[in-house]
Amino acid sequence: MTTLVKLDHVTRRFGDITALDDVSLEIDSGRIVGLLGPNGAGKTTLLSLVQGLRRASSGTVELFGGSPADARTRRHLGCTPQETALPPTLRVGEVIDFVGAHFDNAVPREELAAEFGISELLKRQTGALSGGQKRRLSVALAFVGRPRLVLLDEPTTGLDVDGRRALWAAVHRQQDAGATVVVTSHYLEEIEALAERVIVIGQGRVLVDDDLSAVLxxxxxxxxxxxxxxxxxxxxxxxxxxxxxxxxxxxxxxxxxxxxxxxxxxxxxxxxxxxxxxxxxxxxxxxxxxxxxxxxxxxxxxxxxxx
Amino acid sequence: MALALTHTKYSLLETMRVPIAVIGSVAFPAFALLLFVVPQRAVADNAEYATQAVISLSVFAVLSNSLFSFGLNISEAREKPWDPYLRTLPVTGMARVLGYIFSIGLIGIASLIPVVVIGGLLTEANAPLWRVLAGVLALAVASIPFMLIGISIGFSMSSKAAIAVVQVVMFGFAFAGGLFLPPMLFAPWLNTLSTFFPSRQARELVIWVVQGGELAPWVWLGILGWTVVMLVLTLFLFRRDEGRRFH
Incomplete structure (x- = not known):
């Protein structure tokens, strides 16, 4: 078990608003972590600090022992774009190749597409996909670089029950293959289905951080x-x-x-x-x-x- | 560097799927040449003036392409969630900026073709082929400050603000740089002021390469200075950028 992410007394402010308030936590390899909290609780801010998109106002954020702002540190990090983000004129296969080109040992597009059930969509432009298909592609992109840590922000929003189950199964397979997954969700069912450790955030603070069963x-x-x-x-x-x-x-x-x-x-x-x-x-x-x-x-x- | 080329490729692919976007920046300078230079036979029939007019509008083509493409593309991209996603990938700011420069630079070179062709066919403008090619090369070098200005605009404001600022900068630079009216018609004070603008420096550099003559030191010093200052500003803005800011 190695420490993948370490937050040490991290505070992030936006003007007068404190989105994260003196948060310290570690995420270790091996267990799926569920990040739970209402809108505005600070979940997305926390992820954006780990992704290197934003900097902490105070405190330090470490990713794989380095700075998330350094591109080399992010070689083993997988993230999902929001499904509305996909460039509409590019084809599914092109998007996979484009993202895969950033990693040394990317999963070939056919293999990735098969894993996430989008094989028959590779030639379609992403603008022509349904919401659920975009979701699946977005989640698949997080795994294209064979990451050690994957951050899934609301992975199944807008999916029907079957689509959700299929995606959860794929996430579990990836976890078994050695990726550590952090998932945020509004869906309680999702956290209960995926997470082994649950972190509850409210008003920028960690309210609870424990095993799923202990939290229950x-x-x-x-x-x-x-x-x-x-x-x-x-x-x-x-x-x-x-x-x-x-x-x-x-x-x-x-x-x-x-x-x-x-x-x-x-x-x-x-x-x-x-x-x-x-x-x-x-x-x-x-x-x-x-x-x-x-x-x-x-x-x-x-x-x-x-x- | 390989990643810069990857970003260039997919950026061009995206642009090419909406060809009308390219046609706009390619066609406008050609129209300007057709409407404002070709009918004025006093200019069009004089080889030296016509060549300078073609060069001026070529500089304008590259100027407007650089400012619009960089300023608007970047500010729009920053408002879309795809850009923050790309920032989570293991790619440096430098590689992404180079990707922008290559893809938009290629479209800029494409926008020169109609200007040069129309100028060659319908006016007395002429130059040996190797000088034309050298001129394109000089233009590529001289357009670096325009690109960096466009990038800085893109990274420092929203797309709505960027449209306005790009227009002001584009027409201001075009006029002050003698791209619409030749500097020989400028008052002395305006001529002096003009030499500080990268658009004027670009015009003089390309004219020197194509037509020969003397190159005043302020031309290359100016281009170098603008490039260094804007590069520093661009990298600063890129590092500072955290996507769209709301207050």
Missing amino acids: DQVGLRLLRLTTPTPDRVRALTGVVDSRPEHDGSFTFFVQDADVAVAELVRSGIQFSGLTVRGATLEEAFLTLIADSPKQNDAAGVSPRGI
Whole structure:
């Protein structure tokens, strides 16, 4: 296991906005890392520092022990363009060859295309591809240079279920072949399907950094949903972490221990009806984590639950 | 260096897939020659003046191609997400800048062909073939400052701002450099001012190569000076660049 990326007290500001706030972390070879956080949390800023696109305002970023701003350092780094970025007049095969020309030992275009299921598209101009086909090409480009580290920013946005599964399978195969993958996503399912280690970022800070299972345990919140005329009294009960109103007039309460909370609820004599209990998804759990800082309360409260 | 050629190839490939973009920069100087020089028989029938007019418009062709192609291509590219992706690849800033220079330089040379052909056929402009080829070479050298100015514009502003700035710089340089009106019609103070512009220096260098005569030291000193200063500025802007900035 070697250290691929090392951030040491990294802060990045844009004018008055602090996108990353004193972040220190290391990414080692071997495990797929999931980078999770709401929009504006600092995920993309963090990736852009590792890619050498931006410089840290303070602190140091190391990639393979060198500076990401040095082109030679990036020989073993693979990244994805956004799917809207592909030059529309170039053909798929040309784009693969163009990117591959930057690496010493590039994967031949036919082999790469077969791996990512775009073999029949090699002669098409990228402007003629569907959104899903562009996505697959974009992700494939990250692997053309046989990289040691791959940064996938939202790899399956806009893909249907089959396309997503196929891409995840390809990413797993690449990981087995020796690439270390860092994936950011809005899709919780994606993080759960791919990641072995999860880093949750909110407001420019690392909130959680642990194994997927440990994170799931740590944020193993339960959700009580019920209708009550006095939600404030429920919120005041011990063990209630957070709450949010639902569309039908009921409320959802995030609790540490559902059994204790229900017992408390009954003992307190609060009126309620329609009680349901379920586990929190990882997204709901991390939104609660972020909500601990007051500025994000609103954002977390209105955040859509659908993923 | 191999990567610079790779970038040249794919940049040309992209441009060639939209041929109308090339035709614009190739056709404009040729039209200027047809409309403003060919009908003026006083100029067109005088071998020396006609040759200088053809040279002036050749310099203008290269000037406008350099400023537009570099200024607009680069500022547009910086607003598209493909450019930040290319910056994550293991390629140096120098190789990418060279790639731009080669691809746009080739189109610039292509834009000279109609000017030289029209000038040769429809005016009294003439020069031995080897001097014409030497002139093209001199023009390539003299156009380096234009390219670097275009690159600096591209890296320092958004594409909307770049369009305006490129136009102002292009017409300002063209006029001040004696590309539209010959410098012999300039007032002495304007003539002195003109010698500081790279467009004037380029014009004089090419005229010297094609027609012979004396080469004033300010011509090559000026080209050298502009090249060094603009190269430093270009590399600084490239390193500083982090894609489009929002405030």
